[in-house]
Amino acid sequence: xxxxxxxxxxxxxxxxxxxxxxxxxxxxxxxxxxxxxxxxxxxxxxxxxxxxxxxxxxxxxxxxxxxxxxxxxxxxxxxxxxxxxxxxxxxxxxxxxxxxxxxxxxxxxxxxxxxxxxxxxxxxxxxxxxxxxxxxxxxxxxxxxxxxxxxxxxxxxxxxxxxxxxxxxxxxxxxxxxxxxxxxxxxxxxxxxxxxxxxxxxxxxxxxxxxxxxxxxxxxxxxxxxxxxxxxxxxxxxxxxxxxxxxxxxxxxxxxxxxxxxxxxxxxxxxxxxxxxxxxxxxxxxxxxxxxxxxxxxxxxxxxxxxxxxxxxxxxxxxxxxxxxxxxxxxxxxxxxxxxxxxxxxxxxxxxxxxxxxxxxxxxxxxxxxxxxxxxxxxxxxxxxx
Numbered sequence: 001x002x003x004x005x006x007x008x009x010x011x012x013x014x015x016x017x018x019x020x021x022x023x024x025x026x027x028x029x030x031x032x033x034x035x036x037x038x039x040x041x042x043x044x045x046x047x048x049x050x051x052x053x054x055x056x057x058x059x060x061x062x063x064x065x066x067x068x069x070x071x072x073x074x075x076x077x078x079x080x081x082x083x084x085x086x087x088x089x090x091x092x093x094x095x096x097x098x099x100x101x102x103x104x105x106x107x108x109x110x111x112x113x114x115x116x117x118x119x120x121x122x123x124x125x126x127x128x129x130x131x132x133x134x135x136x137x138x139x140x141x142x143x144x145x146x147x148x149x150x151x152x153x154x155x156x157x158x159x160x161x162x163x164x165x166x167x168x169x170x171x172x173x174x175x176x177x178x179x180x181x182x183x184x185x186x187x188x189x190x191x192x193x194x195x196x197x198x199x200x201x202x203x204x205x206x207x208x209x210x211x212x213x214x215x216x217x218x219x220x221x222x223x224x225x226x227x228x229x230x231x232x233x234x235x236x237x238x239x240x241x242x243x244x245x246x247x248x249x250x251x252x253x254x255x256x257x258x259x260x261x262x263x264x265x266x267x268x269x270x271x272x273x274x275x276x277x278x279x280x281x282x283x284x285x286x287x288x289x290x291x292x293x294x295x296x297x298x299x300x301x302x303x304x305x306x307x308x309x310x311x312x313x314x315x316x317x318x319x320x321x322x323x324x325x326x327x328x329x330x331x332x333x334x335x336x337x338x339x340x341x342x343x344x345x346x347x348x349x350x351x352x353x354x355x356x357x358x359x360x361x362x363x364x365x366x367x368x369x370x371x372x373x374x375x376x377x378x379x380x381x382x383x384x385x386x
Contacts, residue, residue, distance in 0.1 A: 005120040007374045008100065008367055010034070011113035015093035015102035019076050021144040022053035027075035027109065028140060031116060035060045035136060038120055039128055045156055047148035055141040055148035059157055062123070063133030066165060069384050070135045071115045071377075072150065072342055073170040074142035077104035078359050085361050098367050105365040107358035111170030112138065114370055118377035122385075131385040135164070142338055150338040151301070154345055164346040166312050168380065171337050172355035178372045179324030183350035184313055185306035185332040186339060187235060187266045190273055191298040192280070194219060196291060200257040212259040213247065215291035220245070220261060222287030223280065228267065234306055235268030235332050240280070268332075269304050302336045305343040316349055319379040324372060351376070 019025030032042045040060040048054045080090035080103045088094040088101035095101075104110070119134060137157070141149030174180040196216045201209025220242055228238040242263045249256040267276050281295055307313060309330060321327045328351075342348040353373060357363045 002124060005117035005374075007113055007117035007370050008095070010117055011100060011105070011110055011365075011370055012093040012095070014075065014109040014113055015100070015104055016091055017075070018091050019104070019140060020079050021076040021141060022055055023076075024056045024140050028056055028058045028138060031075065031112065031136070031138060032058055032060070034116055034120070038062070038123055040136070045153065047152040047156075049147045052145060052147055055139065057140060057149060057153045058136065058138040059153060061133055061135040061162070063130050066132055067384065068133040068135065068163065068165045069381070070137050070164050070167040070346070071119070071170065072137045072167050072338065072348070073108050073112050073115070074139045074149070074338070075104075075109060075112060076140040076143050077107070077109070078143050081361060087362050090363070095367065099364050100367055100370065101362060101364045103363055105357070105363050106172045106353045106355060107363070108170050108172060108352055110365045110370055111172070111352040111373060114373040115168075115170055115377050117374045118381060121374075121378050122381040126385070130381070134381065134385075137167075139338070146338070151341045154341055158345065166384070167342050167346050167348040168316065168377070169337065169339050169342065169348055169350040170352040171339075171350045172352040172358050173331075173350050174352070174354045176354065176356070177324075177326065178354060178369050178376075179320050179326030179328055180354075181331050182313070182317060182320065182328045183332065183334065183337075183339070184309065184330045185234060186302075186304065186334065186336055187238070187268050187332060188271070188273065188300070188304035189302035189336050190265045190267065190276060190300050192263055192265070193296045193298075194261045194263065194284070194293060195296060196259045196293040198255065198257055198259070198292070201255045203253045203255055206255065209255040211255045213256070215288050215293065216245065216259040216261060218288045219284055219291065219293065223263075223283060226283065228265070228276075228279070229270045232268050232270055234330070235304070238265060238267040238271060238276075240265045267304060269306060271304070273300060273303065302340050305340065306332065307343070307347045307349055312347055313349060315383050316351060316380055319383055320351065320376055323376045323379050
């Protein structure tokens with residue numbers, strides 16, 4: 001193979017693009033140019049939804065036969081916050097003491113750069129085409145509301161006859177060092193609001209009122225007291241967390257008419273959304289049968305999923321260990337990602353950079369990790385198309 005692709009140069013070019021959601025910022029245009037030059041067929045569909053910003057996305061493929069491996073990710077980033085607190089400007093893409101600084105360095109332009117460099121290297125070493133098909137599926141709507149991004153891009157691609165065999169998603173997965181962890185699944189996420197109705201009245205005459213706060217305290221205590229489950233083979237226990245309790249009462253001598261509490265549940269494969277709702281509602285009724293309350297559930301597209309250990313997970317894990325010397329932990333921890341959409345189309349795993357500085361001031365990645373992740377992706381491509 002000739003001189004490998006310069007992953008640091010690619011990453012620096014990407015980080016200079018101010019692609020704060022929903023702005024494309026030039027990032028997808030840059031990737032499109034690089035892939036187009038390498039022989040990929042590149043398309044950049046824009047999706048719309050009333051009440052939301054239009055979002056540009058990218059789908060690029062080289063090859064027409066199977067197996068078909070997809071690299072998925074996003075080029076949008078969260079806002080930089082107070083830029084005066086950054087040691088290096090968030091979009092200057094500066095390297096200092098072997099570390100690259102910039103918004104998106106970890107989450108996840110760095111991984112996009114590594115996958116792009118690895119793809120260019122793989123094609124260079126194999127006559128310009130893979131022994132199968134390699135695709136890039138990138139969105140500009142992962143850090144936002146995620147309505148005009150991966151979920152629509154996948155549907156758009158399938159409607160055009162695309163089928164996928166496996167996917168690597170480049171989210172930052174490693175807690176401390178490259179090679180620590182592969183995400184093979186994610187817990188589901190479900191939001192709800194507990195609304196307790198009472199009867200307003202004077203605090204000096206409580207028998208003439210019905211204080212919803214008393215019922216709320218019983219309900220919250222009951223829902224937090226008993227675990228939802230004890231976990232499963234690949235998942236931590238599900239957990240319900242209250243995130244706010246509100247009465248909206250500015251007067252100290254008035255019993256309020258209503259109390260509200262919001263909560264989030266992260267759930268494992270013991271539950272579906274519907275079975276979980278039924279369980280929570282039944283526990284609430286048992287805890288406060290005399291209370292007038294309801295639970296309002298928010299729509300959720302974050303179902304639990306698992307890519308069970310098998311040949312594909314083994315291939316990725318072995319590639320990581322070959323390059324880094326670490327046998328990665330197979331994990332389902334953390335929050336949600338666009339894998340929740342991809343899992344409906346093909347098995348998906350997540351592997352990217354160390355996640356310690358993502359979304360923070362001075363987001364950064366060691367240059368050595370960019371080189372290392374590129375080597376991991378290159379090894380995955382080599383084994384997959386071998």
